[in-house]
Every structure is written in structure tokens, then in C-alpha cells.
Amino acid sequence: MSESLPASLLTALPDSSVWDATELATRDPGFDARNFGASALVRPRDVEGVAALVRFCAEHGISLVAQGGRTGLAGGAATSAGQVICDLGGLNRIEEIDPFARVAIMQAGVTLGALQEACALHGLDPGIDLAARGSATIGGMVSTNAGGIRAFRNGTMRHRVLGLEAVLPDGRVFCDLTRVLKTSAGYDLKHLFIGAEGTLGIVTRVAVRLDQVVGASATALVGVPDAASAQRIVRHFLGSTSARLTAAEILWRNFAALMQRALNYAPGQLPLDAPCLLVLGLGADRMESARGVLEDGLAAIWEEAGIVDGLVASSDAQAAAMWRLREETQQIEHAHHSPPSFDVSVPGGAMDAYVARIEAGLRKLDAAYAPYVYGHLADGNLHISINCDGPVSHERHTAIEDVLYEGLREAGGSFSAEHGVGLEKRDAYERYADPVKQDLARMIKELIDPGHVMNPGKVVSGK
Amino acid sequence: MSESLPASLLTALPDSSVWDATELATRDPGFDARNFGASALVRPRDVEGVAALVRFCAEHGISLVAQGGRTGLAGGAATSAGQVICDLGGLNRIEEIDPFARVAIMQAGVTLGALQEACALHGLDPGIDLAARGSATIGGMVSTNAGGIRAFRNGTMRHRVLGLEAVLPDGRVFCDLTRVLKTSAGYDLKHLFIGAEGTLGIVTRVAVRLDQVVGASATALVGVPDAASAQRIVRHFLGSTSARLTAAEILWRNFAALMQRALNYAPGQLPLDAPCLLVLGLGADRMESARGVLEDGLAAIWEEAGIVDGLVASSDAQAAAMWRLREETQQIEHAHHSPPSFDVSVPGGAMDAYVARIEAGLRKLDAAYAPYVYGHLADGNLHISINCDGPVSHERHTAIEDVLYEGLREAGGSFSAEHGVGLEKRDAYERYADPVKQDLARMIKELIDPGHVMNPGKVVSGK
Incomplete structure (x- = not known):
């Protein structure tokens, strides 16, 4: 390219907004300061704009990182110089709410809060809720398979999605906008994109199952x-x-x-x-x-x-x-600077033993360690923060992870419950995920994104 | 092989039971007469036995068809001469029921009825029910993503599975026996095996979510x-x-x-x-x-x-x-010989218009056609049988399918709700599934099963 990257993007994608690194530096990067490390941000207006951006990046060997509300806690949306951000904020229309089929169809950049409000007018609800509802987007929640407070009853985002549309790394559009619960019509490939954190495709549209609101x-x-x-x-x-x-x-x-x-x-x-x-x-x-x-x-x-x-x-105020x-929970960050924080799923019967074991294990690392533990009892998802300032050394972080994750998979739990793998848990993924599963995941990443266009270096190990 | 295939299997797999074609001919093949067309049936005792059988078949270029309760309605378990059946009936142990975590771990050959009974002792239930409960196995229900009467509330089998173990076409064991609802720990590849009808792996063990029984x-x-x-x-x-x-x-x-x-x-x-x-x-x-x-x-x-x-x-008898x-529903088969039967999902708001449209379309094909329509209202899954003897000609079958399936995907429905694709809907799959999805499915089949060892010719198009 003879022009600068942002200028080339603007020329190639005249319908999209483009910010360069200077502009990015003046903006709020969301939860993770690394989110705005890229050389440019492009905000397409529709799925065709996303596909055009993907094709541009694929042709020029530029890697692309999709971003929604930038509320992710695992560094899945972190970017670096030379990369381009695909900001889904321009795809923010709720296209349809069908009160009898109990389904909503929306673009990926719609926030959870906006969806909840629109559904409430029909006495319906998307059945999933989390504290970042004001900025977290449906596309981002699909990409990390978000969970939250009500998952024990209604399932995670994976269980709420009926259909989705995604732009593949070669610019083709995968379109499975099924809006019914029952479909056994071949491999259900939408599940590849759910929880893949934008490494296999960019989710652009979603059909979500709704529930009746409780009185x-x-x-x-x-x-x-x-x-x-x-x-x-x-x-x-x-x-x-x-x-x-x-x-x-x-x-x-x-x-x-x-x-x-x-x-x-x-x-x-x-x-x-x-x-x-x-x-x-x-x-x-x-x-x-x-x-x-x-x-x-x-x-x-x-x-x-x-x-x-x-x-x-006895009152709403008391509740x-x-x-x-x-x-x-930001009170933890007020008490400690960047405390090391974790997100695990522990099988129901093992919870007290697990907490006792990690408390003892952490004390062995540092007699002052007394973790803050809280979470979603009915699905076993515990959030754990260490009562110390961070970031701690890589070695210490690994030692803490070993205390928290050792034996968890074998017991049927998970070292990453609802925050995803992103960058933060890449090391843990390599140490703790099943080797056959890791191998299959690498093969599938290589198959669908051989040029490593989409969010390279996240989730799966490999090149 | 110098010996016959059954003899070679018996030599190679001394811990498994083996039936030859002569023995198969004397047995009940289940719903589909083609189920027992193979040259041999092997019944392994455990996952190691299944893996050994898979390796044997991969080495000798023999194709392998997994079978559970043989209640499938789409020909997914049909076999032909030269093929070997992997009968999962020997893997029939319920390994654990955890009443607090509300999860059951079982081998794939356990029947739904056996699981329901074992869960009931704890006041729990797998949350899924269908008429074939006495013979349908959990592995088969996973492989076809079974639905049934309660899916509108509890989801299909895909939504009930927390974790699974499967033997891959190269004999390796994919083990993701997560028993928690929340896991965002890399690509959730267990969903590849759910609804794949044994074309990507043979499911050998499953962790299923349970619900409290209603009083x-x-x-x-x-x-x-x-x-x-x-x-x-x-x-x-x-x-x-x-x-x-x-x-x-x-x-x-x-x-x-x-x-x-x-x-x-x-x-x-x-x-x-x-x-x-x-x-x-x-x-x-x-x-x-x-x-x-x-x-x-x-x-x-x-x-x-x-x-x-x-x-x-007012009484149990009346209910x-x-x-x-x-x-x-076997009354339909008593009234008509092999009537052409179908299984679609129709989006909620479109149901009356759909039924009116297909009734008119079928009348155009034959003035005597008046379909039997019934099904699961709350999830849109309709079962449709034509009031005529079958099988009808291929041309007529295709014409009926066109009436029933035309526009269904575009409206967000599905031409195969809960019975799978198998053999019966392979043609329809090629005509009605999204071409990008079909292409991805072919690529994934080729990636995971390049030798076409597992259930070749079913579900995905290709070689």
C-alpha cells in the first residue's frame, strides 16, 4: 500500500468510519488498555461492510480483531500495531422481536441492555443477565459464550442462540439464522463461532431465544x-x-x-x-x-x-x-491495584473442598494470601481474586493458576467458566485443556483461517 | 485379510462380541430394515474396545456405523455389505448421578428409560422425553440431537449435554467430560459430535444436566x-x-x-x-x-x-x-403402508399459514392428499405424514419435499427438526441447506475423517 493503512482503509471502504492510531489514543479503550493498540479502527455499517473489510485484510495480510462493548476480561480484544479493529458498534439494530415465537433477531453490536429494554415491552426477556449489560454487546457475548447470574436456569449464551450469521476469514458469509429451537439439519456449525472469540469468524447477526418475564x-x-x-x-x-x-x-x-x-x-x-x-x-x-x-x-x-x-x-431498596x-465487585479493585483474578467452574458436590484446598494452597505461596471468593452457586461458577496488588510476576501467576486449576478438568470443572481464554488464559489453556481437544482446535483454526487473519494469537495455540 | 471379516474382527478384538451377517439376518434390525445390512456387528465392552475397533477399521479401510437403540427415523444407522456395525449396547452403565450438581455421567448405550428411572430415585430427571424412551440410547440421542415433547422448555439434547467423550476416526479419544454448565475454555468442540450422526466420531460417554422432578x-x-x-x-x-x-x-x-x-x-x-x-x-x-x-x-x-x-x-386414566x-402415532402406519413422513420446524408466528400452504400445495400434487399434521406447538416442530401408501417414487417424494421445505430456511425454520439427516434427507440437505454451511461441513468431515471411516454417505455430501 502506498498510502498509510488508515487512508487505504478509507479509500477501500468508503461507507465505513475509520479512526487512526492518533484518534484511538484519545478514546476510551474499555476494560483493557490494550484494546486500542491497533493501527486503525473501522466501523462498518452492515454485514457487507464487515465482509469488505475482511476481504481487504485477507488480501493485504493484515490481521483483524473484532470488538463489541470492550468489556471482556481475558484480553480477547487486545490489539497491537499493524492490526485493524473491526468495531461492530455500527451494527446496532434490533431487527425483529416475535412475541409468539419468543425470538429476537438483532445485529451483533446491540447491547444487552438495549435488547432487554426492547424485549420488556413485550413482557419478554433474553434470559441472560450480567453486570456489564449497559455496554456488553450480543455479538461479544456470543463470542465469549457469556454466562452471568441466570445461566443455572436458562443456560449460557450458547444455549440462548437459535441462529447466527458470521463473516468467515475468506469474506464469505455463513448464514444460519434459524429461529427455532429444534434443528438437526447437518452439523450445527454455528457452535464453532460461539465462544471462539472472533478467531474463526466475525458474528454479525444473531437470533436469540426469549423467555416470559417473571411478574x-x-x-x-x-x-x-x-x-x-x-x-x-x-x-x-x-x-x-x-x-x-x-x-x-x-x-x-x-x-x-x-x-x-x-x-x-x-x-x-x-x-x-x-x-x-x-x-x-x-x-x-x-x-x-x-x-x-x-x-x-x-x-x-x-x-x-x-x-x-x-x-x-421487605422493600426494593433493601433488595x-x-x-x-x-x-x-469493583470494590476489590479499589482495595487492591489490579489484583490477580480468576474465573472457574467447580462441580457442585466439590465446592467446599475446592475452596478449602485453594485457600490452603495459596497460603503456601504467601502466608498473607486470603482470596476473595464469590459467584454463581447453582452452576458452580466461582470468581476468585487474590488480596494483593498486581500484576504479579509471570512465575507467581503460573503458581497461583496451578493452585486454582490443578485437577479441575479431571473433576469435570473448567479453568475458564465465562470470561473466555483470550490472551490471559492462553498459557493455562495449553497446560490444562485436553491435548486431543487442543489438537482438533488447531486443525480447525488452520482449516477455516489458514491466513490467520482473525484475532491471531488468541484462544488456540499455534503459529 | 486371509480370514473372513467377522473372524478377523474376533481375532483382533477378543473382548468384544461379534455377529456375522447370518446372525444379523436372524435379529430385529429396529425401525429400519437396512440397519442390519452390514457384514458384521461388533459389540465392544468399553471405550478402549470401541477405539480398538475404530483403529482396526481405519487400518483395513472398512467403514464403521455406530448404532444405539436403532430407533432412528432418517436411515442414519443403515448399513450395507462390507460395512461393520459398532453396537454401543455393551456400554450401558450409568456411572454416577450427583444430586447436588444435578448431573448424570453414563456410557453411551444407556437407554433414556433407564436413565429416567435411575434419576427418579433422586427426584431428578434428564429433562428430555420421547416416545422411544425404552430403546433409544443416550449416545444415539446425542448423535441425532434428539428433541421430544419437553424441548420447548428444556432444550434439545444439545442443550442437556454438559460433556462427552468420543472416539475419533483415527482411534484417538476426545475427552471433554465437563460436568458444569459454564465453560468458555476454547472452542467447544463437543458440539461437533452432537447431531453429527456418527460421521465425525463415536460418542462413548456423556454427562447430562438434570432437573428436579415436578411433583x-x-x-x-x-x-x-x-x-x-x-x-x-x-x-x-x-x-x-x-x-x-x-x-x-x-x-x-x-x-x-x-x-x-x-x-x-x-x-x-x-x-x-x-x-x-x-x-x-x-x-x-x-x-x-x-x-x-x-x-x-x-x-x-x-x-x-x-x-x-x-x-x-380428572383422573390418571383420563390423562x-x-x-x-x-x-x-403408529396408527398412521396401520392406516397406510409406509406413508411418506416428514419432520420440520416452523417459526411460531407462521404456523397456520404454513399448514394452509402445504395443504394447498399437496392437493395440487394429488387431490386426495390430506396430510396428518401434529407436533410440538411451543417449539414449532411439526410432524407430517401423507395419507397414502409408500414408498412413493423419488420424483414424487422430491415434489412433496419441495412443497414442505420451500422457503422454510429463509423464514428461520428447519427441514429437519429432530430426526436428523441420515440417508433420507441427504437430497433435501443438498437442496435446502445453506451452501456455505454445506461447504464448511464437507471441509470438516474431510479434516476429521479423511479416510471416510465413519458412517460414510450420511449427513454431509461429498465422496
Whole structure:
């Protein structure tokens, strides 16, 4: 190219917006400072624009990194000089909501929050929720197979996607916009693009399954001796059909204590020094019945579960305060600079033993280590932050990972539950993923993206 | 090989049972007479036995067809001379049921019925059900991505599988026995094997997600003017959290009339000549409340939905009689010899128009054609049989398919909802599946099974 890269892009793609590195430097890169390390950002207006950009990059041997809301926590959208960002923000139209088929069709750059709002007008909901709802995009959530609070009931993004459209590394468009749940019409290749973090294709359009909204939701905060006790409570409510368990979040003592101090939370009678706290959400047709079922259910299981103490929120404000204890996790970053943070799935029956084992293992690395542990009890997804400033040395990071990940796959868990692999977990992927699976993944990456156009160096090992 | 194929197999695989063609000819081939066309059947005892069999076949250039319960309806397990059957019936152990993690780990040859029984002891259920439960195996259900009556709520087999183990065409074992819902740890390649009908690997072990059993389930039979009316009823019950909709099956008049005559069904006051019948299942903690919610809900939606008449079953026997109307579909085969039968997914809002369109299109082919249409209303999966003896000529079959499948993909539906592609829908796959998807599928088959060892000629087009 005789022109600069941004100038060439503008010439080749006149319908797209283009920012150069100077402009990028003045913008907010989102969660990860490395997101805007590229030489240019292109914002196409439609799928044809994305395909034209992909073909341009493929022809010129330039690598392309798709970005949505830039809320990813694993460095999957990080870029470097010479690379081009494909910003999906221009593809932000909700194209259709069908209230009888309970399906929404949208472009990939629509935010979760915008989708939730549009669905709510029909008494529907995409069935998935997470704290970054205001900026996380559906395309990004598909690409990382996002999970969140309600996955234990509704599944992860993979389970919500009915169909998708994606631009392949050769510029062709893979179009499987099925909007029905049942299809056994050959290999279901859309699943290759779900959770692939933009390394096999760029997701441009998605059909998502919707659920009817619950009339009202009651909240409780319950102190329990351990996760097994909390699981007994969850099991009790899952077994009832007279209300719908909508959330079951667990906070271990270190995390709960930090949040309580940071948020100045004072519930009065509730002993926040229980070994674990459980935040429960229960949906029913009306608020009184939701609160009633929650109170009756806790009373029924109180002794069997060994509940220390519990409180059903009597107002929306009290419920919101309980939820802040769980959700305002940026308090960890206020207390520690870039603390090493992890995201694992632990099989249900093994949770207490797992937490005890990692606490002991981390203490061996550093007697001051006392991790903050919290997460989604009912699906086993735990978030873990170390109570120290980061980044720690590569060697120390690896040692912490070994404590957290050792034996996890063999037990049926996962070293990456919902944040993806990106750059941060590439090393762990190579150490902990099944070698046959890694080999197949490399072969498939090479097959579909032989020129390594799309998000090279992320997720899969290889060139 | 100097010996015959069965003798060579027995020598090479001393731990497996081997049947030759003579023995096969004396056995029940299951739903499809072509299932036992092979030269030999091998029944390994474990995954190592399956891997040894695969290596033997790969080395000798023999093609291998995996079989479970032989209940498939699309010819996916059909075999011919020179081929070897890998019978998974020897891998029939349920290895673990974890009531707190709500997961079951089992070998692929376990039947759905056996799994349901074992789970019921813990108050749990695999969340998927179909009429062939007594013989259909979990491995076969994974391989065809089975759906059934409860998929509208719980998803298809793909949504129930947490992890799986499969033997690849080169004899290596792909092992992803994750037993948690949330994992974003690289490409989720287990989805390649789900719905691939044994063309990419042989599934040997599966981890399945379980749900808590509903306390009691009430049944109603409702006459409605059309599918849109039935969908209003479904929407009403889905929006309630005080009970759980467990089934919503729809029967168009031709099918309902056939079944009523064949089963001599006489409900008394119910006008079975309504344009459509809806069989509803509603779960609640106790039978009285299930019946109460069903009665109250029907009363509340009666006028809005234009209900013709309806009856809530007052006894188990009455409920069973209602279910027989929907489930004893072999009555179609009693009325017609091998009637041409189809299995499509139609997007929710388009169902009445679809049925009207195919009825008119079929009449144009033959004025006597009046299809039997019935199926799973809430997920759009319709089963269609033509009221004539079969098999019809290839040309006529293609003409019928064109009436049924034309425009279906573009509208977001599927020409194969839950029966798979197998042999029966190979032609339709080539005519109706997205060409880019077909090309990717061929590339992946070639990548993973370059020697075409596994179930050649099924699902994907190619060599």
C-alpha cells in the first residue's frame, strides 16, 4: 500500500468510519488498555461492510480483531500495531422481536441492555443477565459464550442462540439464522463461532431465544455455614413449582466482609460474619407471593440446611442493597491495584473442598494470601481474586493458576467458566485443556483461517 | 485379510462380541430394515474396545456405523455389505448421578428409560422425553440431537449435554467430560459430535444436566380454531410462575380424527371436530393445584383465545387416554403402508399459514392428499405424514419435499427438526441447506475423517 493503512482503509471502504492510531489514543479503550493498540479502527455499517473489510485484510495480510462493548476480561480484544479493529458498534439494530415465537433477531453490536429494554415491552426477556449489560454487546457475548447470574436456569449464551450469521476469514458469509429451537439439519456449525472469540469468524447477526418475564422477584440474604448448606437451600427451591428461583449467588466471608466495609452495609439483625452468604432471588406472579414462598421455604429448610440467619428484603431498596453486596465487585479493585483474578467452574458436590484446598494452597505461596471468593452457586461458577496488588510476576501467576486449576478438568470443572481464554488464559489453556481437544482446535483454526487473519494469537495455540 | 471379516474382527478384538451377517439376518434390525445390512456387528465392552475397533477399521479401510437403540427415523444407522456395525449396547452403565450438581455421567448405550428411572430415585430427571424412551440410547440421542415433547422448555439434547467423550476416526479419544454448565475454555468442540450422526466420531460417554422432578402434572385436551389460538394459551401459561407448563402438543383435525377412530376415543362432551386439538401438561407441587391452575388459566384465556371446548383430565386414566391420542402415532402406519413422513420446524408466528400452504400445495400434487399434521406447538416442530401408501417414487417424494421445505430456511425454520439427516434427507440437505454451511461441513468431515471411516454417505455430501 502506498498510502498509510488508515487512508487505504478509507479509500477501500468508503461507507465505513475509520479512526487512526492518533484518534484511538484519545478514546476510551474499555476494560483493557490494550484494546486500542491497533493501527486503525473501522466501523462498518452492515454485514457487507464487515465482509469488505475482511476481504481487504485477507488480501493485504493484515490481521483483524473484532470488538463489541470492550468489556471482556481475558484480553480477547487486545490489539497491537499493524492490526485493524473491526468495531461492530455500527451494527446496532434490533431487527425483529416475535412475541409468539419468543425470538429476537438483532445485529451483533446491540447491547444487552438495549435488547432487554426492547424485549420488556413485550413482557419478554433474553434470559441472560450480567453486570456489564449497559455496554456488553450480543455479538461479544456470543463470542465469549457469556454466562452471568441466570445461566443455572436458562443456560449460557450458547444455549440462548437459535441462529447466527458470521463473516468467515475468506469474506464469505455463513448464514444460519434459524429461529427455532429444534434443528438437526447437518452439523450445527454455528457452535464453532460461539465462544471462539472472533478467531474463526466475525458474528454479525444473531437470533436469540426469549423467555416470559417473571411478574415480581423477591430477594433474601442468608447466612450459611458452607456451600453444601447453600446448595441444600437451592435444591429446595428448585424442587418447588409454585415459584421460580431466579438467582443464587454465594459470597465467602473474605469477600462479604470487604463488600460490607466498602459499602457500609448494615442490615441490623443479620450476622454478616457467617462463613458464607447466599443472595437468593425468587420470582412469582406477585411480590407478596414471592416473599411468602421465600419466607416459607427458608423456614422449611432452616434446620436441615443449618442456616445461621436470614432476611427477606421487605422493600426494593433493601433488595437493591443486598444485590450491591454481590455485584459491586469493583470494590476489590479499589482495595487492591489490579489484583490477580480468576474465573472457574467447580462441580457442585466439590465446592467446599475446592475452596478449602485453594485457600490452603495459596497460603503456601504467601502466608498473607486470603482470596476473595464469590459467584454463581447453582452452576458452580466461582470468581476468585487474590488480596494483593498486581500484576504479579509471570512465575507467581503460573503458581497461583496451578493452585486454582490443578485437577479441575479431571473433576469435570473448567479453568475458564465465562470470561473466555483470550490472551490471559492462553498459557493455562495449553497446560490444562485436553491435548486431543487442543489438537482438533488447531486443525480447525488452520482449516477455516489458514491466513490467520482473525484475532491471531488468541484462544488456540499455534503459529 | 486371509480370514473372513467377522473372524478377523474376533481375532483382533477378543473382548468384544461379534455377529456375522447370518446372525444379523436372524435379529430385529429396529425401525429400519437396512440397519442390519452390514457384514458384521461388533459389540465392544468399553471405550478402549470401541477405539480398538475404530483403529482396526481405519487400518483395513472398512467403514464403521455406530448404532444405539436403532430407533432412528432418517436411515442414519443403515448399513450395507462390507460395512461393520459398532453396537454401543455393551456400554450401558450409568456411572454416577450427583444430586447436588444435578448431573448424570453414563456410557453411551444407556437407554433414556433407564436413565429416567435411575434419576427418579433422586427426584431428578434428564429433562428430555420421547416416545422411544425404552430403546433409544443416550449416545444415539446425542448423535441425532434428539428433541421430544419437553424441548420447548428444556432444550434439545444439545442443550442437556454438559460433556462427552468420543472416539475419533483415527482411534484417538476426545475427552471433554465437563460436568458444569459454564465453560468458555476454547472452542467447544463437543458440539461437533452432537447431531453429527456418527460421521465425525463415536460418542462413548456423556454427562447430562438434570432437573428436579415436578411433583404432579395435570393434563387438558382443548379444542381451538387454529395454532395462533393455541399459542395464546401457551403464552398465558408460560407467563405464570405459579405452575410449570410441561407439554403443549397440537393435533390438526385430520390427525386427531384418525387417532380418535383408531383408538375409539370418546371423551363425552368434548367436540373433537375442532380444527385443532391441544394437549396441555401443567406441573405443580400437588395434583389439586396443577388441575386448579389449568382450569383457572383456561377460563381466564377462554374468550381471548377463542377456545371451542376444553376438558381437564380428572383422573390418571383420563390423562393417559388424552396422551394416547397424541403419542400412538403408529396408527398412521396401520392406516397406510409406509406413508411418506416428514419432520420440520416452523417459526411460531407462521404456523397456520404454513399448514394452509402445504395443504394447498399437496392437493395440487394429488387431490386426495390430506396430510396428518401434529407436533410440538411451543417449539414449532411439526410432524407430517401423507395419507397414502409408500414408498412413493423419488420424483414424487422430491415434489412433496419441495412443497414442505420451500422457503422454510429463509423464514428461520428447519427441514429437519429432530430426526436428523441420515440417508433420507441427504437430497433435501443438498437442496435446502445453506451452501456455505454445506461447504464448511464437507471441509470438516474431510479434516476429521479423511479416510471416510465413519458412517460414510450420511449427513454431509461429498465422496
